[in-house]
Amino acid sequence: MAILTDTIKKAKQVVQGYIPEPEINEIGEVIEVQGGVITIAGLKEAMMGEMLIFPHGLKGQVFNLEKERISCILFGDHSLIKQGDRVFRTNRVLEVPVGDELLGRIIDPLGNPLDGNPAPDFRYKRPIMLHAPEVIQRQPVHRPLFTGIKTIDAMIPLGKGQRELIIGDRRTGKTTLTIDTILNQKGKNVLCVYVAIGKRLSAITEMVDILKRYNAMAYSIIVSTSAEDSPAFLYLAPYSGCTIAEFFMNGGQDVLVIYDDLSKHAVAYRSLSLLMRRSPGRESYPGDIFYLHSRLLERSAQLSDDLGGGSMSALPIVETQEGDISAYIPTNIISITDGQIYLESNLFAKGFLPPINIGLSVSRVGGEAQTPIMKKVARRLRLDLAQYFELEDFARFSSELDVITSRQLEHGKRVLELTTQIQYQPLDISLEILAVFAATQGLIDHVPLHLVKQWEANLYQTAALEKADLLNELRKDKELDSRLEQEIKEFIRSFTEQFLQEKNVSN
Ligand SMILES: Nc1ncnc2c1ncn2[C@@H]1O[C@H](COP(=O)(O)OP(=O)(O)OP(=O)(O)O)[C@@H](O)[C@H]1O
Ligand SMILES: [Mg+2]
Missing domain, CATH: 3.40.50.300 (P-loop containing nucleotide triphosphate hydrolases)
Structure with missing residues (x-):
């Protein structure tokens, strides 16, 4: 019995390790080159998506299977390929190197x-066309x-x-x-x-x-x-x-x-x-x-x-x-x-x-x-901006605005100014929360519009220097309770007061 299992095991190894020799019909011939698309005759067994090897080491991928011919797309300079060139199958779908080396x-x-740097020693390769993860995964x-x-x-x-x-x-x-x-x-x-x-x-x-x-x-x-x-x-x-x-x-x-x-x-x-x-x-x-x-x-x-x-x-x-x-x-x-x-x-x-x-x-x-904090703080922002865009259109046509409308307009202008962000200056979530909070709660409505950007930059600096604990709290995945809300409000208020004093603006 032991001999039998041993023989079966050996037979399995031989079968698994068997790599079929390429048959003669596994070498194809280029019959047409049209842009990056090559038509090939003779590769009857080729699979869809299979990688093919062309002269000069160029690679291609099978794209169309027809009865007598196949078409493939070529990755590289197609002027190097001509009619009659030989094409080899690889029995593998197209792969890319993957891993930390990249x-x-x-x-x-x-x-x-x-x-311009040399190609790294890749440890892994992965087929390019794979199925998406299943729902259960x-x-x-x-x-x-x-x-x-x-x-x-x-x-x-x-x-x-x-x-x-x-x-x-x-x-x-x-x-x-x-x-x-x-x-x-x-x-x-x-x-x-x-x-x-x-x-x-x-x-x-x-x-x-x-x-x-x-x-x-x-x-x-x-x-x-x-x-x-x-x-x-x-x-x-x-x-x-x-x-x-x-x-x-x-x-x-x-x-x-x-x-x-x-x-x-x-x-x-x-x-x-x-x-x-x-x-x-x-x-x-x-x-x-x-x-x-x-x-x-x-x-x-x-x-x-x-x-x-x-x-x-x-x-x-x-x-x-x-x-x-x-x-x-x-x-x-x-x-x-x-x-x-x-x-x-x-x-x-x-x-x-x-x-x-x-x-x-x-x-x-x-x-x-x-995060719950951002969710709560941002609730008003969309509304404030939508209201401003609407009012702005309306205000263009009427010369006299009532007090409430003009106040809303001024508020909207500041919200817009504060949400504006120039390139390459992404912000930490805690600073974003401070800015959105200040804008939507009307805490900067008395800051002159031309100073809002400066106010913003200074706020971030001061917060990073003096309020590291508060910023840490704001980064957390927790609710915005009244204590925290009060703390933000107080910080922004006192900062704004000082800022306006420095700028000699009466509050
Ligand atoms: N937030 C921003 N602050 C300042 N400048 C910006 C900002 N966003 C884009 N720009 C500037 O606008 C120009 C166009 O940006 P970008 O190239 O990103 O646009 P695109 O839509 O990708 O353009 P394309 O259609 O050419 O791909 C760039 O000069 C960029 O610096
Ligand atoms: Mg672009």
Whole structure:
């Protein structure tokens, strides 16, 4: 009996270790090169998504299976490939290197370094196209993800594992908002993966410079593709970034991944699909364009505690044309994500930074993760701002305003001034609470408008120097009781009094 079990064991080992020799029909031949799309004959057994190897070590991915031929997208310079070239199967789906070695690096979607430093010794690789975690493997979003931007943390709060769309026209501060969010993760144990899809090279360099300047590269990875890269690379980039982030999430860590932007991703996929003669649908996009983005964004999750409790939050960006959020790609992605932050050029022009349209922006799950103190303090903010925008329109047409209206208008102006925040200055949640509290409680209504920003900066400095205990309290995940509320009020009152005295403003 022992001999039999031994033999079975050995036989199993042999079977498991058996790697089939490539058959002769496993070597294909290039029959057509069309942009980044290559048609190949002879690879009858090839799988969808399989990695193929071309001359010069170039890699490709099987994209279309037909009866006599297959099509594949090529990652690299297609002018190096010609008709008659031999193509080899690998029996493996496309993979990217993943792991800690990537932190601080700029890479292409296949993991090759683009920062001039040598490629690190990777220990792990992971298939690029994987299924999203099942429902049972997840838990609801319940921990806050702080952006450091007052408007967002107060009114559109995000949670770890959430997918929040950043949407707006050209040059409305979409990228800046995500950079601020990355900068705010310093010391918070959240790794960041930024995926640049078909951006200008200068824009990528600028962004890297900022991250370096604020020491944010140590916990960040940049997956970069520029406008000069082939559509195949652009198509691959977000999946690659997602796979890298997923590895960290599965290891129990929190990751933030930014896709900048998915409109360009959709366009790259459209051009690949058209080259493959897939039938075009609405706006010439292929029929599976919704699936393209849903299978990417579904991979973001807050994993269950059994699986380590890691999370992957996603901030996909979409560019609109003249504010049209009802176009095909925007509506698709709005329906996949857990909310959107809508940026508007006219608010930008008015100087309301970041130019978030509060009425159209929403976070569907983040409220559960918002700390109770912020939730209570921020309750009035949305109302105050909405009221101000309404009054402002009205006041433009009437020359005489009654006392109450003009007082409301003055209050609104200060609330707006205080919620405005310039780039690269993300704030700690405790300072955000102080600012929002002061604004909504009317504690700065007597501070001259032109001094509000200075008042704000001084308040933060004084609070950090003198009120460290109070700030610590405000960071906690607890209720705002009357004692704490009183303490905040007193601190802001006495600080304001002193500030106005120094500025020689009568109270
Ligand atoms: N909160 C802010 N404070 C000050 N300047 C800002 C702020 N947000 C954006 N900007 C400035 O506005 C300009 C456009 O910002 P950004 O590049 O982030 O916009 P975008 O929507 O990503 O643009 P694109 O459509 O080119 O991708 C930049 O010069 C940036 O510095
Ligand atoms: Mg941008």
